[in-house]
Amino acid sequence: MRLPVPGALRNINSYLLKGQDGWAVIDAGPNLPGCREKWETAMEDLGIQFSDIKQILITHGHIDHVGLAGWLQEQTGAAVFMSETEYRNAFYPEETEQAGSLFFREGMLSLGITAKEIEKLTAIVKFITEIAEPWPQVQFLQNNSLQMGDRTWEVVLTTGHTNAHVCLFNREEGLLLSGDQILPTISTVIRFPTTADDNPLGQYLESITRLAQLKPSRIMPAHGEPFNDMDARIEQLFHHHQERLQIIMDCLSGEPCSVRTVVNQLFGAELDEFNLFLATGEVTAHLLMLHSQGKAQVSQDPSTGLYMFSLA
Numbered sequence: 001m002r003l004p005v006p007g008a009l010r011n012i013n014s015y016l017l018k019g020q021d022g023w024a025v026i027d028a029g030p031n032l033p034g035c036r037e038k039w040e041t042a043m044e045d046l047g048i049q050f051s052d053i054k055q056i057l058i059t060h061g062h063i064d065h066v067g068l069a070g071w072l073q074e075q076t077g078a079a080v081f082m083s084e085t086e087y088r089n090a091f092y093p094e095e096t097e098q099a100g101s102l103f104f105r106e107g108m109l110s111l112g113i114t115a116k117e118i119e120k121l122t123a124i125v126k127f128i129t130e131i132a133e134p135w136p137q138v139q140f141l142q143n144n145s146l147q148m149g150d151r152t153w154e155v156v157l158t159t160g161h162t163n164a165h166v167c168l169f170n171r172e173e174g175l176l177l178s179g180d181q182i183l184p185t186i187s188t189v190i191r192f193p194t195t196a197d198d199n200p201l202g203q204y205l206e207s208i209t210r211l212a213q214l215k216p217s218r219i220m221p222a223h224g225e226p227f228n229d230m231d232a233r234i235e236q237l238f239h240h241h242q243e244r245l246q247i248i249m250d251c252l253s254g255e256p257c258s259v260r261t262v263v264n265q266l267f268g269a270e271l272d273e274f275n276l277f278l279a280t281g282e283v284t285a286h287l288l289m290l291h292s293q294g295k296a297q298v299s300q301d302p303s304t305g306l307y308m309f310s311l312a
């Protein structure tokens with residue numbers, strides 16, 4: 001089932017799996033105008049009741065996936081499953097966790113996002129969190145396999161897009177429900193790094209390599225069309241990130257650069273706040289990958305507080 005989302009993604013796919021003991025849903029979709037009606041129409045089209053849905057699995061905590069889970073649970077009475085790590089990260093973290101994290105105010109300032117931009121971003125995050133309410137009652141995934149829609153699914157935990165993103169693999173038929181971890185045409189957003197030692201891009205590439213080793217024959221992503229050639233897609237993604245790493249190394253060939261300087265060089269200085277946030281996370285992740293490979297070094301400028309990157 002396809003639900004509309006704003007921005008470049010355009011749609012999110014919810015998957016409905018039919019089983020003898022009821023239906024299972026993979027990802028509930030966003031709590032945006034029109035989406036509840038889409039669910040109601042889908043139930044009519046399938047000729048089933050909401051109460052026929054017995055299980056809801058949320059691949060990860062982004063609101064286009066989890067946003068309607070609470071509402072759908074109210075309608076269906078279904079069990080909602082999520083990874084525990086992912087669930088804890090999807091809520092507002094405690095103040096103590098915010099301190100020292102690049103993801104929050106001081107951290108973002110050190111990447112070159114201005115106080116005024118952070119203010120606008122905070123308002124966006126607040127809006128995003130509010131439209132995800134009500135939150136579902138969640139059961140944490142305990143086992144590494146799950147019975148859904150008369151198939152056995154192996155739970156494959158992946159990182160890099162979020163901290164603990166669940167993919168599901170059915171070995172008999174080679175089916176992979178890949179969530180956002182691997183998408184057919186756009187490159188997955190790499191999560192915002194939390195410290196200068198973090199390496200989410202490295203984690204992402206390690207995770208998709210593990211997915212490729214499963215040798216899936218049919219990949220069903222959360223955005224875009226299902227596809228079959230996993231190896232070709234993995235190769236494209238490695239190539240894309242390799243190219244971007246090279247461009248960023250070229251940026252570092254002169255004076256030491258702040259993250260914002262690299263962001264402006266790559267994406268221009270005219271990004272809106274939300275895209276600035278995504279671009280900053282993306283560029284920081286690439287810079288930290290170079291740092292982990294020993295190709296770049298980083299130090300914090302004592303006078304400005306900015307992290308400055310240069311070639312090693």
Ligand SMILES: [Zn+2]
Binds near residue numbers: 060062
């Ligand atoms: Zn996502």
